[in-house]
Amino acid sequence: MSLFCEVPQAVPVAVFKLTQDFNNDPFPNKVNLGVGAYRTDEGKPWVLPVVKKVEKIIVHDDRLNHEYLPILGLPEFRSSSSKIVLGDDSPAIQEDRVGGVQCLGGTGALKIGAEFLRRFYNGNNNTKTPIYVSSPTWENHNAVFSSAGFEDVRSYKYWDAEKRGLDLSGFLRDLESCPERSIFVLHACAHNPTGTDPTQEQWKQIAEVMMRRKLFAFFDSAYQGFASGNLEKDAWAVRYFVSMGVEMFCAQSFSKNFGLYNERVGNLTIVAQDADNLKRVLSQMEKIVRTTWSNPPSQGARIVAVTLSSPELFSEWKDNVKTMADRVLLMRAQLKAKLQSLGTPGTWDHITEQIGMFSFTGLNSKQVEYMIKEKHIYLMASGRINMCGLTSKNIDYVAESIHEAVTKVQ
Amino acid sequence: MSLFSDVPQAPPVAVFKLTADFREDSHPQKVNLGVGAYRTDDCQPWVLPVVKKVERLLVEDDSLNHEYLPILGLPEFRSAASKVALGDDSAAIKENRVGAVQALGGTGALRIGADFLRRWYNGVNNTATPVYVSAPTWENHNGVFADAGFKDIRPYHYWDAAKRGLDLTGLLDDLEKAPEHSIFILHACAHNPTGTDPTQEEWKTIAEIMKRRKLFPFFDSAYQGFASGNLEKDAWAIRFFVSEGFELLIAQSFSKNFGLYNERVGNLTVVSKDNETLTRVLSQMEKIVRTTWSNPPSQGARIVSKTLNCPELFAEWKGNVKTMADRVLLMRDQLKSKLLALGTPGTWDHITQQIGMFSFTGLNPKQVEYMIKEKHVYLMASGRINMCGLTSKNIDYVSQAIHDAVTKVQ
Numbered sequence: 090m091s092l093f094c095e096v097p098q099a100v101p102v103a104v105f106k107l108t109q110d111f112n113n114d115p116f117p118n119k120v121n122l123g124v125g126a127y128r129t130d131e132g133k134p135w136v137l138p139v140v141k142k143v144e145k146i147i148v149h150d151d152r153l154n155h156e157y158l159p160i161l162g163l164p165e166f167r168s169s170s171s172k173i174v175l176g177d178d179s180p181a182i183q184e185d186r187v188g189g190v191q192c193l194g195g196t197g198a199l200k201i202g203a204e205f206l207r208r209f210y211n212g213n214n215n216t217k218t219p220i221y222v223s224s225p226t227w228e229n230h231n232a233v234f235s236s237a238g239f240e241d242v243r244s245y246k247y248w249d250a251e252k253r254g255l256d257l258s259g260f261l262r263d264l265e266s267c268p269e270r271s272i273f274v275l276h277a278c279a280h281n282p283t284g285t286d287p288t289q290e291q292w293k294q295i296a297e298v299m300m301r302r303k304l305f306a307f308f309d310s311a312y313q314g315f316a317s318g319n320l321e322k323d324a325w326a327v328r329y330f331v332s333m334g335v336e337m338f339c340a341q342s343f344s345k346n347f348g349l350y351n352e353r354v355g356n357l358t359i360v361a362q363d364a365d366n367l368k369r370v371l372s373q374m375e376k377i378v379r380t381t382w383s384n385p386p387s388q389g390a391r392i393v394a395v396t397l398s399s400p401e402l403f404s405e406w407k408d409n410v411k412t413m414a415d416r417v418l419l420m421r422a423q424l425k426a427k428l429q430s431l432g433t434p435g436t437w438d439h440i441t442e443q444i445g446m447f448s449f450t451g452l453n454s455k456q457v458e459y460m461i462k463e464k465h466i467y468l469m470a471s472g473r474i475n476m477c478g479l480t481s482k483n484i485d486y487v488a489e490s491i492h493e494a495v496t497k498v499q
Numbered sequence: 500m501s502l503f504s505d506v507p508q509a510p511p512v513a514v515f516k517l518t519a520d521f522r523e524d525s526h527p528q529k530v531n532l533g534v535g536a537y538r539t540d541d542c543q544p545w546v547l548p549v550v551k552k553v554e555r556l557l558v559e560d561d562s563l564n565h566e567y568l569p570i571l572g573l574p575e576f577r578s579a580a581s582k583v584a585l586g587d588d589s590a591a592i593k594e595n596r597v598g599a600v601q602a603l604g605g606t607g608a609l610r611i612g613a614d615f616l617r618r619w620y621n622g623v624n625n626t627a628t629p630v631y632v633s634a635p636t637w638e639n640h641n642g643v644f645a646d647a648g649f650k651d652i653r654p655y656h657y658w659d660a661a662k663r664g665l666d667l668t669g670l671l672d673d674l675e676k677a678p679e680h681s682i683f684i685l686h687a688c689a690h691n692p693t694g695t696d697p698t699q700e701e702w703k704t705i706a707e708i709m710k711r712r713k714l715f716p717f718f719d720s721a722y723q724g725f726a727s728g729n730l731e732k733d734a735w736a737i738r739f740f741v742s743e744g745f746e747l748l749i750a751q752s753f754s755k756n757f758g759l760y761n762e763r764v765g766n767l768t769v770v771s772k773d774n775e776t777l778t779r780v781l782s783q784m785e786k787i788v789r790t791t792w793s794n795p796p797s798q799g800a801r802i803v804s805k806t807l808n809c810p811e812l813f814a815e816w817k818g819n820v821k822t823m824a825d826r827v828l829l830m831r832d833q834l835k836s837k838l839l840a841l842g843t844p845g846t847w848d849h850i851t852q853q854i855g856m857f858s859f860t861g862l863n864p865k866q867v868e869y870m871i872k873e874k875h876v877y878l879m880a881s882g883r884i885n886m887c888g889l890t891s892k893n894i895d896y897v898s899q900a901i902h903d904a905v906t907k908v909q
Contacts, residue, residue, distance in 0.1 A: 091772035092715070092746050096619045099782040102570070102789060126566060134564040148558045154544040156536060157760045160512070193603065193792035200791055209506045229789060236790040305502070336502050350567045351797040362501035372509040379512060379639060380646040381610055381791065382603035387761040388798035 103228060107467050116465035120483050122474040123467050125281070125446050126350060127315075127413050130480045137348045137409040139402055143392045153391075158384045160375045162191020162356075166390040169397035170356035174277075174310055174324050174341055181331050185364040188371050190357040190378065191385045194350075195311045195342030196229060198357035199274075202307060202338045203237035204377045205370070210305065211270045216240045219271040221263065223247035225471060227281045227309070230274055245273065248283045253439045253451050255285050257294075264298040273299065277310035277339065278323040279445020282473035286316075286444055292326045296333055306330050311342040316445040318414035320407065336361050343393050345446070346410050352389025413477075417446060420479040424448075427488035433495055448474050456494040464490040513638065517877050526875035528896055532888040533877050535691070535856050536760055537725075537823050540890045547758045547819040549812055553802045563801075568794045570785045572601020572766075576800040579807035580766035584720060584734055584749055591741050595774040598781050600767040600788065601795045605721045605752030606639060608767035612717060612748045613647035614787045615780070620715065621680045626650045629681040631673065633657035635881060637691045637719070640684055655683065658693045663849045663861055665695050667704075674708040680715065687720035687749070688733040689855020692883035696726075696854055702736045706743050716740055721752040726855040728824035730817065746771050753803050755856070756820050762799025823887075827856060830889040837898035843905055858884050866904040874900035 101109075107123040129135050147153065161167065167189030172182065181187050192198040211218045216238045222230045224244035231242050245267075246259025264273075275295075280286055287295060299306060308330070313323045327339055343354040357374075361367040378384070396402045425440040440448055452460065452472040460466045466487060468474045479487060511519075517533040539545050557563065571577065577599035582592065591597045602608035613630075621628045626648045632640045634654035644652050655677075656669025674683075685705075690696055697705060709716060718740075723733045737749055753764040767784070771777040788794070806812045835850040850858055862870065862882040870876045876897055878884045889897060 091776040092621075093619065093771060093776050093780050095623070096776070096779045096783055098779045099786045101782075102785070105570070124567075134566050136564050140565070144558050148554050154546050155550070155759050155761045156544050157534075157754075160515070193796070196789075196793035197791070210502065213505075229793070232786075232790045236787075344567075349565050351565045351794070353792060353794070353796040361503060366501040366503045366506070369506045369508045370503050372511075373506055375512070376509045376642075377646075379606075380642040381607070382763060383606035383639070384761070384763070386603070386763040386796040386799065389796065 104469065107469065111467040114465055118483070118486055119465040119467070120478060120487055121467045122478040122487070123469060125345070125475050126477065127345065127348060127446070128477045128480070130416065132478075132480050132483070135348055135413070137406070139396055139405040139409050140348060140392055142405075143395050143402060146395065147391055155387070158191070158387055158390075160378050160384050161371065162189070162385045163387065163390045163394055165398060166394040167191055167356060169394055170341055170343075171358045173320065173397060174313060174327055174339055174358055175331060176321070176324065176328055179328070179331065181360050186361045186367050188359045188361070188367045190359070190371070190374050191390055192340075192355040192357050193353040193382065193385065194344050194355040195309060195340050196233065196355070197353065198340035198342070198355040199230070199233045199309065200237065201374060201377055201381070202340055202357050203234050203239070205374055206272060206305070206307075207238040208377075209373060210272070219243055219268055221245045221267060221271055221273045223274070223276065223280070225282055226274070226276075230309070247280075248285065248449065250451070253436070253449070254442075255287060255291065257287070257291055261294060261298060264295065264302065264304065267302070267304065269303045270305065272305045272307055274307050274309055275326070277308045277313065277327050279312035279316035279447070281311070281445070282447050282469065282471055283449040284443030284445050284447045285439075285449070287326070289325060289329075292329055296330055300333060300335060306335060306337040308337065308339040310339055312345055312445050313341070314346045314407070314410040315414055318411040318418075331360055343389070347393055347396075347406070349389045349392065352392070353386060354389035354393055417476045420476045420484065421448070423484055424479060424488060427484065428491060431488060431492045433492040435495060446475055446477055448476055450474055450491065452491070452494060456498045459494045459498045460490055464493070466490050514879065517879065521877045524875055528893070529875040529877070530888060530893050530897055531877045532884040532897070533879060535755070535885050536887065537755065537758060537856070538887045538890070540826065542888070542890050542893070545758055545823070547816070549806055549815040549819050550758060550802055552815075553805050553812065556805065557801055565797070568601070568797055568800075570788050570794050571599070571781060572795045573797065573800045573804055575808060576804035577601055577766060579804055580751055580753070581768045583730060583807060584723065584737055584751055584768055585741060585770075586731070586734065586738055589738070589741070591770050596771050596777055598769045598771070598777045600769070600781070600784050601800055602750075602765040602767050603763040603792065603795065604754055604765040605719060605750050606643065606765070607763065608750035608752070608765040609640070609643045609719065610647060611784060611787055611791070612750055612767050613644045613649065614791075615784055616682060616715075616717070616748075617648040618787075619783060620682070629653055629678055631655045631677060631681055631683045633684070633686065633690070635692055636684065636686075640719070657690075658695065658859065660861070663846070663859070665697060665701070667697070667701055671704065671708060674705065674712065674714065677712065677714060679713045682715045682717055683709065685716055685718050685736070687718045687723065687737050689722035689726035689857070691721070691855070692857050692879065692881055693859040694853030694855050694857045695849075695859070697736070699735060699739075702739055706740055706745075710743060710745065716745055716747040718747065718749040720749055722755055722855050723751070724756045724817070724820040725824055728821045728828075741770055753799070757803055757806075757816070759799045759802065762802070763796060764799035764803050827886045830886045830894065831858070833894055834889060834898060837894065838901060841898060841902045843902040845905060856885055856887055858886055860884055860901070862901070862904060866908045869904045869908045870900055874903070876900050
């Protein structure tokens, strides 16, 4: 008998199961609006031209070798990553109170941050500190924090299904009524899955309550540059919080904005009160990294570091990012226009008001089922679609299918 | 006041502190015999020629992109890696009861395995299952299993300092006395730090007791090919255990034998009773991976996969591995000869009897301190030296330094 006969079969991750079903579907007009990766207008993955260029530079650089990186990662990657999110002129950086931990994508950055906070925030090993994640949020947030040992993961109001927008009053109420010192996981921009971000004024209100009630801000920044096409704009909320003088974390992912999904390029930016606190915090993060992956992978970090540190390459990268962001904006504009011209019941402004890769269509689960089963258009049960899955060739089919789903299925 | 004012400074990882001290030392004849990475006779890192070749092939391959790998990793890497450990003709592989998880180096493989065992082995979430690590062992073993949640990590007798060899009696005694179902971390070959491996007969005895007492083997295989220069020879112990019908885990690292230290290439090979069990086990490992790094980095795995799956490249790789192993054997030989020629007190047979990158010299802490402070020869406090740090240019200086340490310091 096996030692593992009692091990239950785990449920597959929904978004990957969706792609699997899509792959198995023989229907010629099938469309995958599931997993969050950029696609060209031909529906293909896109290796950014600047990435291709830098990969060639790296492979031909004989000064490079494969010696272990430091535990905290490639120094030039860490500093340029933190600079990207906080700004070249960031006073916090100038005050030597910003550090970075190179991590395995955004997930890895969240994980290391969560493990640190569980050990050292709000007491020692205080597994009871509440973690608040938005309702809804990226499906993996909950599990990353609970597997780091937090026992109390709760949701804060975020999406207002009726008005198809931000439930600001609900959000603020949760901020006012939660226990002091609670940790809040905030989406820096391009909220996943709703695509709905607070405005600058709304962020200011959120920040005011958080500061007053001593709540800890843990930003998840997976779409900087990708959301609006502008790096500074997409980092506004993070920079505003930093300017308020709070200590906070920011988990950065370069999966989307560099298209480097499978090289696992991420950075945990830490903003501390001063250099001494930062130093001690980083030393403990080293301990956590050492027992998780020892030291991080080089390839992706090098590509990003080389790009960010060269003015020409940096400029080329920003163009590549704008190419992606612009295509998404175009698809948003076209989808809305087509739904309006079809006279599809309901309002569709949210399609162009929402930002980033995803749109929360507002389709209910029955309508989603119809889309998948009858129309072979694959989207998340929540009604979330990846705008990148839309192309000039399939957008009519998708618009018509949404129209049918809304009119035929209640 | 900072939220982190009570966070203590963590001590640095000893081996990296040693290298940092080495770097700052301005002595012209300084030698670094600390961290375990291969060096050429010019004391330089070595990017394997086959690796350079494959990197160039990959960068020119326009059919490749950076889309997320599956959670468990690159399929062709996983199967090739398990095959290297278990053999092309492995019955277990043919019986479809071998699976794998691509992981972040050996550390990542150990960590995923440990996280899985803590959740699902010997009951559900049984944090009290004893985990035995050799005395001494790689300094990170303890931390990995402790952070995975195991509360009871114990040493098993291994190194006999008096006879400078394996304490087989002590080891077997610990196996007989360990609580049933205890987990034992076994070094597949080239034991770190002692360089002392059980003989085949000794492995058979170890396996017999482990089977009888229901102890779980978790192999750490970081030096396959590197130890003897022969892949099959270095995998003998693992393959014997598998042929004895054990369910077991193997944490494989390709850091050393591919020189791909910083790309974090590892594989957790899972050998289970049958395919059905394997499926359930892998599904739970997916859950663990998802909250740790989501999915693994591509570059290193692609390099290894391409190499292992192509006969010419595979042959070239074996040649490169033999080059490294042979240089180490040469240095072992020469160091022993020089110590004998100097008439250095003590026996020095262990230098050539030990296998792999490391040698447990037998120098005591005072003698080690002398080596570092007076001679600027850097080695671990345990007396462990990395043979790769020796070169034709420094071996006389090092032998003389050891001679001085042994004769002047007690």
